[in-house]
Amino acid sequence: MLPEELHAQLQKKIAAAHRPRELAIDVMYAVQKHYGFLSDEGLLEAADLLGMTSLELEELATFYDFLYRQPVGRFVIHVCDGVVCWMFHEGSVFDYLCQKLGVCAGQTTADGLFTVLPTACAGFCDHAPAMLVNGVPYGPLTPESIDQILQKLRSESCDLVVCR
Amino acid sequence: MPKLIIDHREIEVPPGTKVIAAAERLGIMIPRFCYHPGLGSFGACRMCAVKFLEGPVKGVEMSCMTEAQDGMVFSTTDPEAVEFRRYVIEWLMLNHPHDCPVCDEGGHCLLQEETISGGHGLRRYEGKKRTFHDQDLGVFIQHEMNRCIHCWRCRNFYQGFAGYRDYGAMQIGNRTYFGKYQEGPLESPFSGNLVDLCPTGVLTDKVARFKGRRWDFERGPSLCLHCSLGCNITSGARYREVLRQEGRFHEKVNGYFICDRGRFGFRYESHPQRPRRAKVDGREVSLPEAVQAAAARLGRISREAGPDAVACWGSSRSSLETQAELRRLSRGQGWRAPLFFNDASQDRKVRNAVSRLDVRLAVSLREIEEADFILAVGADPVNEAPMLALALRQAQRRGAQVAVLDPRPVFLPLEFQHLPVPPGSINRCLCILLKGALSSRAAQGLLEAGAAHFYDALKCSYDQDPGLQDRLLALGRSLQPSQRAVIVCGTEIVRDSTPDLAADFVLLLNTAGIRTGLFYLLPGSNAFGAALLSGTAEDAPPLHPLIEAMERGEVKALILVENDPFWHFPDKDRLKRALDRLELVVALDYLPSPVMARAQVVLPTTTLFEGQGSAFVNQEGRLQWAPRLHHGGAPLAQVGGGSHPPRVFLDYVPGSEPRPGGEILRDLGAALTPDPGAPAVDWWTWLAQENPGFSNASALPAPPGGLRLLPEAGKPPVLSLEEVNRNADRVPEGHLELFLVDRTFGTEELASYSPHIQKAEQAPRLLLSAQDAAQLGLAPGEQVTLRLPGGPLTIEIEAAVNMASGVMFLPRHRQLAWQKLGGWPMLIAYNAIEKG
Amino acid sequence: MNSNPELVLLRNQREDRPATLEEYRASGGYEALALAVREKAPRQICEMVKDSALRGRGGAAFPAGLKWLGVKEDAPHPRYVVCNTDEMEPGTFKDRILVDADPHQAIEGCILAGYAIQAQRGIIFIRPSYEQGAQLLERELEVARQAGFLGQNILGSGFSFDLTVHRSAGRYICGEATAQVNAIMGNRPHPMKGVHMAAQGLWGLPTLVNNVETLACVPHIVRNGPEWFRRLARTPTGGGTKLYAVSGKVNRPGVYELPIGTPLREIIEEHAGGMLSGGEFKACLPGGASTRYLPRQFYDLEMDYDTLKAVGHRLGTGAIIVYDNHTCFVGATLNLQEFFARESCGYCTPCREGLPYIRDLLWRLENGEGKEEYLPMLRQMAGHMAKSYCAFAPGAAEPVISLLTYFADEVREHISQKGCPFKGVDKPRPHLWYPPEE
Ligand SMILES: Cc1cc2nc3c(=O)[nH]c(=O)nc-3n(C[C@H](O)[C@H](O)[C@H](O)COP(=O)(O)O)c2cc1C
Ligand code: SF4
């Protein structure tokens, strides 16, 4: 269950909105942030808050790729597979990343820390090859920088962005 | 009117016509998937591409998205368009499982047809097919997502057209999945239309699953008998039973669609216990023998105890022929005039309503869709006449304002204003509304019409709830600018005078220059016909005197025609006692009802599927004709030992004895009076003599669109000021008024014999307002026992916030012994409601 | 970073942080707004924008002034302005730089648009990977509100307008104007055809959707006049400067604000630092992933809408993705089709089914399973994408069409060599991170 405070806060926000549905994404983000992913329970709570049916919200939740309907690791790594980053695959930095973490795209490391997901061009082509970790961009990546980033993430928590 | 040239042929079409529809008028069926005339254009499938050669549009465009304009020249066979369409169908088939042999859509599959017409025959795609998991969508609809071609029709219908919110599209791209959030029954009582709409085998009829290909069926036009709207249906029978039904287009009535009660409620026809043999004193005899026996006994009673000792009790579900023959029989024999309703108040309301409709006032369902303001009075569309809800939704989507004046927690799949007032206050509220509506612009018109004094005298206060009074006045005012308003009036829970008041209301609005139509809901598929045949209020016998006469022994014989009083009559014990006093009960029916078991003479009748064809008059006075679908007989599945075709050939059809009720009654009449003496008048002439309402009907079958049996001008306003202004009959302190109501599934007699409809029912519950529940100290979901005149009735309660207080509603549910009620509406004291 | 005197949009760009309200005002910021609300009628602003030759920077290049004038004066209220900061087209990142450099410029642009069409509310629609930008905008919106540029009774003029940030949850189609309106309304972001946004957009009310770069130009137009703006361009029909986002095999990828119509060669060689060592210019996508490959022969072309149109190309968003001679174009196109097939909203058939088919054929070509008959199929299918419901699939087809126009030999080489001739170099790995198929 959502904590009362968050629930009340969302309720207030929705009440102030032009139309509740406009806040569908924001509410789902908030719920996702609370549960770590957009759980079934969270989706139902969000639907309830928004006055939408579970189906109506699921129609949206499953459309977008920054809403996670399955459990994800503490860090969600959106690896950019846009064409510019693709061009810089010589070093196979992403192969390196996957090898390093021992997972393929869509999978979460055994320690529950990292989930690797491919993403459409992330808008950091000037830093290609790039990736987002919990919404924070990194690039241009090299095997060395990947090591450093993973190291840093393992030791400290990451400054967080809304989608996680 | 734009004129255009399609494949070298010229056609002129009304403005606003889409090119795809224009071509159809020429008989050119441009391939399509997402476009459906009932749903409109969506431009999603891109199958309907044609090439525009000249005119305001050029190049390959979608014919469903392009409006016909003057000077357009286009080709459906242009190579570019043809090649494109070939690709579209190839794309659509990439992931299709090609499982036609095991798909129920096979044989009437639009995808099969367009695959051929699109010219796609060879599979070139070498990739893998994506697959999906299916969901259990309840008893009516089978889901097989792998076959989906993403035409979006299902979602466009379900959410857009019908307004339900539990089925839709999830995921994205070619992974898009049509289904529910979680598997489970579809909430919409219109879900069956998905079967008709889905162009392939994703959504198929679960009830008819694997029962046959379309060409195996004897298919034909038919009518829905499950409420008074008279929706048009195509029925399909195979091996002597109806197996599958579809919506049939009727421009004025149901459009393309029907509700699930109508689609899936047909199984009474093949009920295993359906009476198929005539019986006399429990012994099976031939039908002519039974008719002779009935005639002999009836004749004797009539002679010995006088013709008043014989009574006839028909029903509003019988065909017009059967109803008329019943009337003819009783008239010819001098018996008591027949009854067609099971409740005196209902009888009055229906007859009042029918007498008020005329050509100017009556509107069809289609006209409701075109209205800009609709007020429903004492009506719960989804439960009483489901397709009305869809019509209201279409009106609302086009911008109409919809309001419902009804005490129940009415649900409609649309935005509407609900004014929950108790039935006793509806008249008063209508008057306030009328006052609001006539307040300004109207006054002038009224003065001229001399009705101003009526307006002046309208009381305009509702002291119970001033807030409600303001809402009513405001609603009335918003009626003023209306161009096409409609008043819908139910006849179930309203007071006897309400149907008349509604008609007066409509007349006044029209007098004041606000064009307003009138639309009644009636109890039964042929309630209109029954009302016309009942004659005027004065000459029809009320129900209770009949029961009393039975109790006193004055009535000695009763002919029950397609009527199961045990279903309808609210006092079962009394009915039993009354029937027990009779010397003779002659029962005609196709339902295995309890009276069939008690009757001394049982005469099995045909359903509308097997008769010679039957006529029914819907609630707007439209006489419609259902021809014979099949020749009857017990279904092979019941007599064939499970195998088909039968291994043993007979020279008769087992179970084919039943005959149309009207025919049996005619034979009965002939057997009673072998020589009628006077020459028989032709049937229609006779009907017109009985009631001028029939005078414009001359022959059957009626024309395809049906025939309106309505007078040019109906009655003038009938209600006196005194009556209109009479204060709401308030419920005495410490009491609740109890009403019987309908549910979409579970209360309608015919459909309730269908096992799959039974599975879709919700358990019956006693509905009362949250306020009253709190007052009684009852929690939602709690069990209560009502101490009723006929004994205790235990039931779970449902407490609703959006309903009037002071009233309770009990569904006339198959699973509920509501026949302990004794009568309705009735007052229940608080202390007659006990917990547990 | 840039000290170029001709800078308009990026003149306040700094390396370390976004420009503040004070810095923006010091450079003339919000003067246009003050001028507009005090001295100009809303329609006059629309006319100025029309006269400036400003064309939509979101890709479609529709004349901005015409779009604004499309909102009828007697249209119903409330009206809306949507500032499209979705920018999910591969290769584009100019909007991020623009917002990060000078958020108030974008905000002022939105307010002016709001004034010009007499809107009550504006919505900045932003993609999830620009969350930092979203937070920045939210902060600066509050600053602008405090300063009286936003909210009730702006600068005492009686005009009220407020702006909020709407976060997206990803998906390229949300950038399409009508899909964006659906997304904001909490509907599935399908595009809507035949809906006239100026009359019936958000909630069925008049709505203006413009790219953030388009809107950011407006304060300058209002302040300096349309004539000034037109003269910024290097081509006769152009107007203003353009943010060229250069990426790929160049030494200095980044966003360069240059007069519209700057030749490609100049952009690459002078501004983006030339090709990465060892590589030669082979072709570029001149305006993001949904434009056609612009091969070497157009190296000296002026990068403007009309000049490119004249040679059968589109400037799109002006995001120049530069490929060198080591890049396999079958692979590159395959990557793009992976993207488009994955992002298709699924509404119409050509896009939903046709793009995966194209992707499949390209994958086969790239992986040695190619056949000669794929070429006409690809050509036909890509051509037919133009008959899709919205502009997504036609855009997706552009690289394929130009692949077959300019690099058919390279495609055939894949067939004859039964594989990619660029082995080892830029090895395309479309399923790079996917688990092996069962
Ligand atoms: C598939 C697709 C994606 C688009 N994405 C964007 C986008 O991310 N940002 C943008 O400004 N315009 C995008 N557009 C263009 C918009 O539809 C619209 O034309 C634009 O926002 C209008 O603004 P402008 O006239 O200022 O360019 C996209 C169009 C299509 C067909
Ligand atoms: S489920 Fe059927 S009706 Fe719905 S989109 Fe798919 S094919 Fe069409």
Ligand code: FES
């Ligand atoms: S029927 Fe025209 S696009 Fe589907």
